[in-house]
Amino acid sequence: MTTQVDDIRMQVMWNRLISVVEEQALTLLRTAFSTSVREAGDLSAGVYSAHGEMLAQAVTGTPGHVNTMAEAVGNFLAAIPREAMFPGDTYVTNDPWLGTGHLHDITMVTPVFAAPSSSEAVAQDNETLIGFFACTAHVVDVGGRGFGADGKSVYEEGIQIPIMKFAERGDVNATLVQMIRANVREPDQVVGDFYALAACNDVGRDRLLEMLEETGEADLERLGAFILSRTEAAMQERLAALPKGRWSYEMVTDGYDAPIPLRAEVVIEEGRVRVDFTGSAPVSRWGINCPMIYAKAYAAYAIMCVVAPDIPNNAASLAVVEMTSPENVVNAPRPAPVSLRHIIGHMVPDVVLGALAQALPGQIQAEGAGALWNLHLSVRPVAGSAEGRRAEVLMFNSGGMGARPTLDGISATAFPSGVHTMPIEATEQTGPIVVWRKELRPGSGGDGQYRGGLGQIIEIGAAEGHEFEFSAMFDRVHHAARGRDGGGDGAPGVVQLDDGTQLKPKGWQFVPAGRRLILKAPGGGGFGPPEQRDAAAREEDQRRGYTDNTDETSDTQER
Known part of the structure; x- marks a missing residue:
């Protein structure tokens, strides 16, 4: 004792x-x-x-x-x-x-x-x-x-x-x-x-x-x-206070060449929470599949955010969450391609939170951008150039978080992964590229009593005498983050060249010398009816330029 x-x-x-x-x-x-x-x-x-x-x-x-x-x-x-x-x-x-x-x-x-x-x-x-x-x-x-x-x-x-x-x-x-x-x-x-x-x-x-x-x-x-x-004692105390029952939610993501529905049923019972992903899309033939070990990690994280955000994360807190799924896009078997497993994995929390929103009405944030807007660039000298160098450059970018029940969504923030955006100066040191613009994307947050977080605009070009291929790994281009409890949807993402040419949200693509890649990361959904937004908050949004739709013009702005 x-x-x-x-x-x-x-x-x-x-x-x-x-x-x-x-x-x-x-x-x-x-x-x-x-x-x-x-x-x-x-x-x-x-x-x-x-x-x-x-x-x-x-x-x-x-x-x-x-x-x-x-x-x-x-x-x-x-x-x-x-x-x-x-x-x-x-x-x-x-x-x-x-x-x-x-x-x-x-x-x-x-x-x-x-x-x-x-x-x-x-x-x-x-x-x-x-x-x-x-x-x-x-x-x-x-x-x-x-x-x-x-x-x-x-x-x-x-x-x-x-x-x-x-x-x-x-x-x-x-x-x-x-x-x-x-x-x-x-x-x-x-x-x-x-x-x-x-x-x-x-x-x-x-x-x-x-x-x-x-x-x-x-x-x-x-x-x-x-x-x-x-x-364990603290987790059981929190679980005892939750309503018991089962709730389900479905969300559609872009996929690679076809939409990918994700469906989760959350069951809260004595001493545990069960999450089942039956009904989600089958295994994809492209590398966006997610092994269950990764999907389970983010399902558990979503539940911890709601049930026990202040309880330390360890074996005992994770043990109360059980995940099951047939073979599908969140439980892809070997040897399925899984390179971009975060595309699906980072969407898992929004699906789980959508189910929890029915169990805990008025207490769960709206959908957000979800998956990181990662960018892998393979830079090389233009053919025939006497000078230059090759480099592999990895860059992380984020869209906006969904609005919360009492607060606006956080802008350009990586939820649920929590990784930081790399400073431009550090990124440019890794290879011959120039980041011409990196700024918040006005008008991208969903309207509501609480506004969704803003995405961001990133404009990238190769240094003089270079060109690059890039691996697009973006989502929420065709299926925007949805608002909650009457809130508006966030703006979908955009992938294009500076001349307006639209590019695919996924896959390797080429940017010739002299052209720039423009990314417009998606915004988060709003929470609550827009007519209930505080007038002072709307004035502040306009003063800061958050609600202007200037990002939709073709003009570019050099740093």
């Missing part, structure tokens, strides 16, 4: 453990080579018990990475037996079905062994495994067709790394590094990110051992039990 002093001590250690994983994540941010990690925070980091249960995660990171990684660590433990684990090991995979959903995400797991006694060295066979650190990051290239939806199977999408050892007893697998270098377009950048991932786990391990030595704890067993039991 624990005492109040014991509980206070455990809470202090819990806070310390969170600071450990924050330092782990910061190490990755500071050492990563890719701007998607260093500038946008497209990563996750966490600490796990010896049984593979997630105990704490870093605040920096995306739900799609963190929540899939919570399950992925168990897959590592199933693949690598305890007797094959040694101090100094680091394990790696980018398997979409065992990791975080597509080949571009590299997941690394590092075992933590108790520090040897200072009086005598501990024999190798007697090392005590006390936990794991894991991290994930999106790398700029994994070979294949490149980051896009055009592959017809996962085999076309890049190099596949099964769960294996990146390092054993501190020695890096040189053969694996050679294989990676031979299969990617940016070998130094990609391999640099591999080492950054390994380093961040090492920092977490070292800080954890320091913490345990200071506190006199031999392992994570007592602290882990405290964290998970307190979290």
Whole structure:
């Protein structure tokens, strides 16, 4: 039986453990080579018990990475037996079905062994495994067709790394590094990110051992039990206050060459929430499919946003959400193409929230832009040019969030992924491109008592003497974000050249030298009847230029 002093001590250690994983994540941010990690925070980091249960995660990171990684660590433990684990090991995979959903995400797991006694060295066979650190990051290239939806199977999408050892007893697998270098377009950048991932786990391990030595704890067993039991009790208390029943919702997304309906039924019952995606579109022949591990991550995130936004995210909080689905676009089996699994995965929260809006009327935000407006550019010198360079450039952009029951939607913000938009200056340093314009898109937020968040306008051209191909991975072009409770829809997205030529929202396309690509990211839906919007709020919208429709003109505005 624990005492109040014991509980206070455990809470202090819990806070310390969170600071450990924050330092782990910061190490990755500071050492990563890719701007998607260093500038946008497209990563996750966490600490796990010896049984593979997630105990704490870093605040920096995306739900799609963190929540899939919570399950992925168990897959590592199933693949690598305890007797094959040694101090100094680091394990790696980018398997979409065992990791975080597509080949571009590299997941690394590092075992933590108790520090040897200072009086005598501990024999190798007697090392005590006390936990794991894991991290994930999106790398700029994994070979294949490149980051896009055009592959017809996962085999076309890049190099596949099964769960294996990146390092054993501190020695890096040189053969694996050679294989990676031979299969990617940016070998130094990609391999640099591999080492950054390994380093961040090492920092977490070292800080954890320091913490345990200071506190006199031999392992994570007592602290882990405290964290998970307190979290479970808090989650059950929140679930008990929810209405019980079942509600369903359907939403249509653009797809690749045909619309993709997504349907979810949410069942709230004693002690758990079940989400079923029966009725969603079948598996696509294009690379927008989503492995279930990724769809489940975002379904759980949507429920946590509503039910327990202030409760720590760990194995106990995630355990109350169950997801089921037949084989379909949110449960795509191997070897379906899955490179752009975020296109569907980032839409999952709006579908789940739509069902919850019926259970909790007046309490759930409107639909938003959802999927990131990612952009992968392959830049090259114009044929015959004496100067220039090739480069692979990855850029993240965001549309607007849906309006909330008491607040306007947030503009140009990545919900649900939470990644940052990369600064223009950092993006331009990675390759010969120029970002001529990046600004809020007036008039794109849905009208309502509370206005939807605005999208943004981005105008990009190749530097002089260069041209580029780009992989379009955009949604909400043909199916705008819908308003809620009487709110208006957000503006749909637009993809075009500066001469007005309309381009496809998905797939590899060409932008010749001298032309510019213009992206108009979609806005979020409004909430509540427009006639109930406060007059002062409307005046403020006009003063700030939020409601002008100037973005629909053909004029371009240079920075």
